[in-house]
Amino acid sequence: MESYYKTLFFDFDGTIHDSIHVYYPAFIKAYSYLALNGLVEPRDFTKKEVSKWLGYNSVEMWKAFLPDCPPFHQEEARTIIGKEMQLRLENGDGVLYDGAIETLKYLKDKGYTLVFLSNCGEVTMQTAAKVFHLDQYFDRFECSAQHGQMPKWKILKHMLFDFEREMAIIGDRFHDMEAGFLNDITTIGCSYGYGHIDELHQANKIITSISQLKSIF
Known part of the structure; x- marks a missing residue:
């Protein structure tokens, strides 16, 4: 892949x-x-x-x-x-999933363009980026609060021409699967997250830990 x-x-x-x-x-x-x-x-x-x-x-x-x-x-x-x-x-209460930073570093070192695309608030995004040093890995940060709480699939649609294809979206909820499906890009569902497994029925592939991305990409 x-x-x-x-x-x-x-x-x-x-x-x-x-x-x-x-x-x-x-x-x-x-x-x-x-x-x-x-x-x-x-x-x-x-x-x-x-x-x-x-x-x-x-x-x-x-x-x-x-x-x-x-x-x-x-x-x-x-x-x-x-x-x-x-x-x-x-205050340091945030917790990343095991292997998250190592996986992001691996993908960045392999030359992939990584884009943060979340429904979180803008302050949360900025704070997390600072606390976890995410700017070392992500080339761009976007969240729904920056776009008037626009659905994720619409935000992604507006961004597609800014980046090289082929593309994939990785997430745990139906919002992420919908975003990939409606924009005709590969979807990878994270069964370890907060969504019910049924939400991932549109996923092209399902992973049980973020570290598995290293064997996909």
């Missing part, structure tokens, strides 16, 4: 970053804010319940999770999550 592929688009949460370590406490803090304001009933959440929202952009997540919540409070909750994730990343 290596002789054909030039550009690799990477999702971040659930693909490179085991995000639940910073997202879960941020989500709980935002939910507590909503409960204190009488907008929801106080309750406990498991990490598994919360992890289902990883991979969504923040607007679609809150519309799906609490569609009747007033827009002002949805925005406040989004802000709380973003700030808390930034703080926890800066």
